[in-house]
Amino acid sequence: MAHFLFFLLAIVCIASVLGMIISKNQAYNALFLVLAFACMGGFFALLDAPFIAVVQIIIYAGAIMILFIFVIMMINLREGLPPERKKWTLYFALGIAVVLFVELILTMKSAFSSLKSGGIEKIGSPTDIGRLLFTEYLYPFEITSILIIAALVGAIVLVKKRDKE
Amino acid sequence: MIPLSYFLILSAVLFVLGAVAFFVKRDLITMFMAVEVMLNAANLAFITFAKSASSIDGQIIVFFIVTVAAAEAAVGLAIILLIFRQKKTIKSEDINLMKG
Amino acid sequence: MNSFSALIPLLIIVFASLCIMILEAFLKKENKDYLAYISIIFLVVCGFFLVRAWNKDFSYFNGNLFLDNLSLFFSFIFLITTFLVILISMKYISLQGVNCGEYYSLLLLALSGMLIMVSSGDLLVIFLGLEVLSISSYSLAGLRRKDEKSSEAAIKYFLLGCFASAFLVYGIALLYGATYSTDIASIINHFQSGESLGLMALIGLGMFVIGFGFKIAVVPFHMWTPDVYEGAPTPITAFFSVGPKAVGFAVLLRVLYPYLKNVQDSSKAIFLLLCIISVLTMVVGNLIALRQTNLKRILAYSSIAHAGYLLIAILAQDNASLVFYLTVYIFMNIGAFAAVIALGKKDKEYLELEDYAGIGFKYPWIGATFSVFLLSLAGFPPTGGFLAKFYVFSAAVRQDLVPLVIIGVLASLISVFYYLRIIVYMYMKEPSYEVDINIDNPGLFLVLFLCLYGVLQLGIFPGNVLILIKQAVTALL
Numbered sequence: 001m002a003h004f005l006f007f008l009l010a011i012v013c014i015a016s017v018l019g020m021i022i023s024k025n026q027a028y029n030a031l032f033l034v035l036a037f038a039c040m041g042g043f044f045a046l047l048d049a050p051f052i053a054v055v056q057i058i059i060y061a062g063a064i065m066i067l068f069i070f071v072i073m074m075i076n077l078r079e080g081l082p083p084e085r086k087k088w089t090l091y092f093a094l095g096i097a098v099v100l101f102v103e104l105i106l107t108m109k110s111a112f113s114s115l116k117s118g119g120i121e122k123i124g125s126p127t128d129i130g131r132l133l134f135t136e137y138l139y140p141f142e143i144t145s146i147l148i149i150a151a152l153v154g155a156i157v158l159v160k161k162r163d164k165e
Numbered sequence: 166m167i168p169l170s171y172f173l174i175l176s177a178v179l180f181v182l183g184a185v186a187f188f189v190k191r192d193l194i195t196m197f198m199a200v201e202v203m204l205n206a207a208n209l210a211f212i213t214f215a216k217s218a219s220s221i222d223g224q225i226i227v228f229f230i231v232t233v234a235a236a237e238a239a240v241g242l243a244i245i246l247l248i249f250r251q252k253k254t255i256k257s258e259d260i261n262l263m264k265g
Numbered sequence: 266m267n268s269f270s271a272l273i274p275l276l277i278i279v280f281a282s283l284c285i286m287i288l289e290a291f292l293k294k295e296n297k298d299y300l301a302y303i304s305i306i307f308l309v310v311c312g313f314f315l316v317r318a319w320n321k322d323f324s325y326f327n328g329n330l331f332l333d334n335l336s337l338f339f340s341f342i343f344l345i346t347t348f349l350v351i352l353i354s355m356k357y358i359s360l361q362g363v364n365c366g367e368y369y370s371l372l373l374l375a376l377s378g379m380l381i382m383v384s385s386g387d388l389l390v391i392f393l394g395l396e397v398l399s400i401s402s403y404s405l406a407g408l409r410r411k412d413e414k415s416s417e418a419a420i421k422y423f424l425l426g427c428f429a430s431a432f433l434v435y436g437i438a439l440l441y442g443a444t445y446s447t448d449i450a451s452i453i454n455h456f457q458s459g460e461s462l463g464l465m466a467l468i469g470l471g472m473f474v475i476g477f478g479f480k481i482a483v484v485p486f487h488m489w490t491p492d493v494y495e496g497a498p499t500p501i502t503a504f505f506s507v508g509p510k511a512v513g514f515a516v517l518l519r520v521l522y523p524y525l526k527n528v529q530d531s532s533k534a535i536f537l538l539l540c541i542i543s544v545l546t547m548v549v550g551n552l553i554a555l556r557q558t559n560l561k562r563i564l565a566y567s568s569i570a571h572a573g574y575l576l577i578a579i580l581a582q583d584n585a586s587l588v589f590y591l592t593v594y595i596f597m598n599i600g601a602f603a604a605v606i607a608l609g610k611k612d613k614e615y616l617e618l619e620d621y622a623g624i625g626f627k628y629p630w631i632g633a634t635f636s637v638f639l640l641s642l643a644g645f646p647p648t649g650g651f652l653a654k655f656y657v658f659s660a661a662v663r664q665d666l667v668p669l670v671i672i673g674v675l676a677s678l679i680s681v682f683y684y685l686r687i688i689v690y691m692y693m694k695e696p697s698y699e700v701d702i703n704i705d706n707p708g709l710f711l712v713l714f715l716c717l718y719g720v721l722q723l724g725i726f727p728g729n730v731l732i733l734i735k736q737a738v739t740a741l742l
Binding site: 002003006010013014017018020021026029030033036037040043044046047048049051052055056059060063064067068071072074075089090092093094096097100101104105108111112124128129132133137140141144147148150151152154155156158159 | 166167168170171172173174175177178179180181182183184185186188189190192194195198199201202205208209212213215216221222224225227228229231232233234235236237238239240242243244245246247249255
Binding site for chain 3: 230233262
């Protein structure tokens with residue numbers, strides 16, 4: 001059952017990322033990405049991370065991608081689709097992709113044997129995560145508040161309409 | 166039980182696809198989406214390693230990465246809107262005022 | 266020592282940026298200069314606390330945050346950087362129409378990101394600090410909203426910055442997978458013990474270095490640099506050329522120094538990678554700079570080339586010379602940008618080489634100081650730039666990195682051409698048209714003076730600073 005679920009989600013996930021690469025409509029791209037991120041939530045659930053799975057779906061697929069879709073709606077390009085990239089960039093990208101992929105798989109292969117999936121199962125419940133977040137990870141947590149201030153100020157200062165303009 | 170190596174391979178595939186999309190696509194929004202795919206691949210790797218270590222530290226790191234992605238999205242989309250207001254286009258080849 | 270004092274400098278800076286944002290709402294347009302004064306006051310207070318923490322080794326949050334002497338020294342030079350950038354910004358932003366309180370606020374947030382990065386040994390915290398710095402930088406680059414170049418700079422910086430961050434995160438993920446830790450010390454321990462998974466950790470470290478390579482602008486990850494430097498508001502360019510670069514090297518120092526020192530067998534690959542990057546950076550940066558005519562682009566390529574020399578210092582594992590080089594680099598580069606900013610009037614900047622014809626006689630003060638900064642960048646005695654290069658190259662010779670040093674010396678010979686070309690324009694060309702500047706700019710002249718003092722002091726009497734640096738780098742041993 002779990003195997004079936006994994007392969008189903010994996011195929012949908014990879015297909016929707018491929019769809020994003022092939023499709024030229026930005027709204028479709030965003031929706032493809034929502035699908036991919038929802039599948040990602042499924043993987044997290046399979047990996048005993050239910051809380052992160054929910055966070056992934058609510059924040060990533062929900063909030064962040066909705067932000068994308070809003071911007072796409074505001075931009076609402078009516079002009080024709082951009083022409084294809086020159087051939088060499090495609091080959092260049094594919095070349096880099098193959099090298100990177102082979103490299104990553106080779107490196108991970110060394111890790112496969114020592115990955116143990118048995119043992120004591122520890123499920124990332126909201127309680128555990130909350131406790132860790134406010135004890136061991138308090139400093140990073142406080143830093144995210146600075147990060148969000150920076151993002152808010154930056155976003156507002158870039159797009160707000162000033163009096164004179 | 167699904168072998169954890171499957172998840173790692175999937176994560177590598179997604180990371181590479183994200184990198185390819187970044188180079189191949191030509192509109193700024195989709196290029197940014199490609200980066201989000203790459204970040205998600207890293208998230209998947211983190212959760213897989215966390216499972217393998219039987220610890221939830223990796224899950225918490227993912228929590229922070231999601232926050233970072235949200236912050237990046239806010240600023241990035243603001244910059245893209247700014248570009249669109251000025252140029253009425255978001256194609257990457259129109260971003261060409263500076264050369265040399 | 267576990268103490269709340271470790272957190273105080275960071276808190277002051279964040280508090281300052283929030284204060285400025287609140288005050289911005291109540292201040293009249295013509296009083297915006299007060300915000301600059303307020304930020305300077307906060308910087309001075311923060312500097313006071315940093316000086317007091319010297320030799321105390323405060324730490325907090327289970328050691329996630331620590332203020333050893335190295336982080337204190339770096340924090341202090343970042344404070345000086347921000348101080349100088351605020352001074353050169355004051356007149357500029359009212360002339361170029363970006364006069365808003367958020368400017369200072371974002372600058373201070375970027376500073377807080379740098380403080381976070383240098384005072385932690387945990388990769389997660391370093392990554393979050395880097396994002397605070399980057400996100401503020403993206404917005405700062407696009408702040409001149411009327412100018413299309415500025416928003417192009419912002420989008421280029423943003424997209425490539427995010428791409429680099431993704432590499433960095435994946436690198437951290439692989440390191441975490443190999444060692445089940447994000448703490449630098451335990452990662453290095455793991456490398457030392459030479460357990461399996463070495464390859465994965467190695468590639469993870471490689472991706473980490475590549476991600477930081479984008480931030481410190483080394484070839485071949487430098488594509489964004491000239492465009493971003495050209496498009497961003499000039500004081501912000503000055504900030505980009507020193508701030509993120511210095512903090513990137515500070516982090517690389519913390520990660521790579523113990524790695525290269527303690528891990529003998531597997532560090533060959535990373536060593537080789539860094540050698541190649543360093544050579545490419547020095548050669549390509551200096552060669553492309555030769556055919557630039559825009560001052561900001563020349564300085565951009567020069568800053569790329571300097572990253573190459575700095576990498577030699579990392580490879581030679583001579584921390585004191587790296588820190589000294591960075592200190593000198595901050596003064597000479599901000600000084601050079603200040604001189605570029607000095608030439609400009611309302612809604613107009615003079616950035617082309619031709620604009621500088623005859624400046625040397627018309628504005629002797631600016632011409633003379635600019636020449637000193639350029640000579641220092643090129644590495645002429647008796648300026649700080651010469652000593653910095655000398656220390657780096659001699660450390661490299663001691664470590665048997667002679668080929669690298671030869672390339673470095675040749676590259677800096679090439680660089681002399683384009684630095685001297687600016688001086689030749691300033692003193693030996695007849696101006697073909699009028700270039701008038703805004704003389705009434707006390708902050709900028711103060712910066713020119715301070716940087717001149719810094720460059721000469723570090724070049725002629727570096728003793729005191731060197732003692733401090735020696736004390737600082739003992740934190741790494």
